[in-house]
Amino acid sequence: MNNENVFFNPGDAIASSHDFKEARRSAQIIKADKPTAGQLVIAKNAKSGEYAIYFADKARDDQQGVAYHIEDKL
Template identity: 75%
Template sequence: MNNENVFFNPGDAISSSHDYKEARRSAQIIKANKPTAGQIIIAKNAKNGTYAIYLAENARDEKHGEPYKITDKL
């Protein structure tokens, strides 16, 4: 698991789940269906503990996003 912090706007999430395995499975499906979409990040919301899937290019700065911990990159 990665301890790297990143900030995202929750509205930019492609998908979210309370279960890491479900989030990873969704991310793998997204990556398989859109291989040119760029890097996909699975991140855990620091406030509520849910996992969300984001495109890496949608990362924000701390003033414009909520804190997440990166758990996986595809």
């Protein structure tokens, strides 16, 4: 597990789930469908515990948005 925290705008999420395995499976499907789309991250919302899938380049440098804990990168 990675200890990296990052901020995302929740509206930028590609998909979300309460289950990590389901989120990872969704991310794998997205990545297989569009292999040139860029790196995906599976992030866990620091408050709600929900997992969301984001394009890595959608991370916010200004710490505005919602704090997420990076769980996996594809």
